[in-house]
Amino acid sequence: MTIRLYDTSARQIRDFTPLKPGHVSIYLCGATVQSAPHIGHIRSGLNFDIMRRWFAYRGYDVTFVRNVTDIDDKIITKSVDQGRPWWSIGYENERAFNTGYDALGCLPPTYEPRATGHVTEMVEMMRGLIERGHAYEADGSVYFDVRSFPDYLSLSNQDIDDLRQPTEEGITGKRDPRDFAMWKATKPGEPDWETPWGRGRPGWHLECSAMAHKYLGSAFDIHGGGLDLIFPHHENEIAQAKAFGDDFAQYWVHNAWVTMSGEKMSKSLGNSVLIEEMVKRWRPVVLRYYLGTPHYRSMIEYSEEALQEAEAAYARIEGFIQRVVEKAGEVAPADEVPTAFAEAMDDDLGVPQALAVLHTTVRQGNSALAADDKEAAVARLAEVRAMLGVLGLDPLDPHWAGEADRGAGAELHGVVDSLVRLVLQQRESARERKDWATADAIRDQLNQSGLAIEDSPDGPRWSIAHR
Secondary structure, eight states: OOOEEEETTTTEEEEOOOSSTTEEEEEEEEEETTSOOBHHHHHHHHHHHHHHHHHHHTTOEEEEEEEEEOOOHHHHHHHHHHTSOHHHHHHHHHHHHHHHHHHTTOOOOSBOOBGGGGHHHHHHHHHHHHHTTSEEEETTEEEEOGGGOTTTTTTTTOOGGGOOOOOOTTOOOOSSTTOEEEEEEOOTTSOOBOOTTOSEEEOHHHHHHHHHHHHHOSEEEEEEEEGGGIIIIIHHHHHHHHHHTOOEEEEEEEEOOEEETTEEOOTTTTOOOBHHHHHHHSOHHHHHHHHHSSOTTSOEEOOHHHHHHHHHHHHHHHHHHHHHHHHHOOOOOOSSOOHHHHHHHHBTOOHHHHHHHHHHHHHHHHHHHHTTOHHHHHHHHHHHHHHHHHHTOOTTSTTTTTGGGSSTTHHHHHHHHHHHHHHHHHHHHHHHTTOHHHHHHHHHHHHHTTEEEEEETTEEEEEEOOO
């Protein structure tokens, strides 16, 4: 068994070899809490949640760090615009992110450090970089000298002579316009902290290098984040950490975006779909299925139709599980997932291929039910639950149990259920009168409305039809 991952720095899929046998250390660039999260933000956390679960399934002890950037230019700007403390805006949105992660079934991180809680570590790193000749102070700010680090831009595969980085407004004293700020000198009305070079606040890139060093040491296994972070954020993290003397991350793994009309979903474009609104319209488990089942390196083009397809696909899985449980009682997950599923997950977290195995197993289970082969149906359900558990999608898991009866969409589901049951009672009355033509017509009308009707020993039940 060898897990393989696409390493951005190597530009190829590599066999995963942990620094410490049996252990995996992961640092994920988490939320910048300037505003509430959209589904593109949550996709990153969800993709790495699946990675974490797969490593755990394969027997690894996982340390998972996901940071919070709770101070940056945009948070400060919003503080001024809204007349609110910067920390109030940050904390409100941090809670919104964690609510979103939890709603979609993401396991909590091992550590979730905030940038503002690690100024001491940032000062220590800056001091070391200045002593080594990789950084300098100017007018109270501290800059990284990019030309002092020969491997700068190796992650993004750019040429430094072709790089154009605009000078940040209000910041002076750079030796080279491409040098980046690790520490920004204080400005009136902004939050600041004391350092040997005067009061100021962190630059975006420094915080992650310092926090990764504190929680994972000088070397760790995997650094993750969205594609948009490769440059400048991750490139600058590497320069700081390695110039400081750390080996830093051994693998760089990046997830693709959620797009709308071909553009990256972002707050600035005004095309974001907020999690707090989405969970009012869709069951969170369906959102997890929709965001988590494409390959993590593939773009997701947002559409209502795609969400409807995800809803129908997950309903088919739930329907199979419900039918077996009604016949045989609750079935525990199998100890191991099917070999083909494991091979797909080992190969750069091939969730789409793994999902194909899962749906094939569901079809086999349904065939077993149709043949009244209870033993085979139970065996297939055990396999299905094992696979769903790895993906965080098992409807019998306590996190999802009863989800359809609470939270987002529950009221609408209840209304639809009541209306359909009234129609089904009319169908049952027709069947009792042996009025088969009317009974069949009612069933056909429900089918045309997108509902599948199944007659069971306990009476008829409905589900979303497979289109």
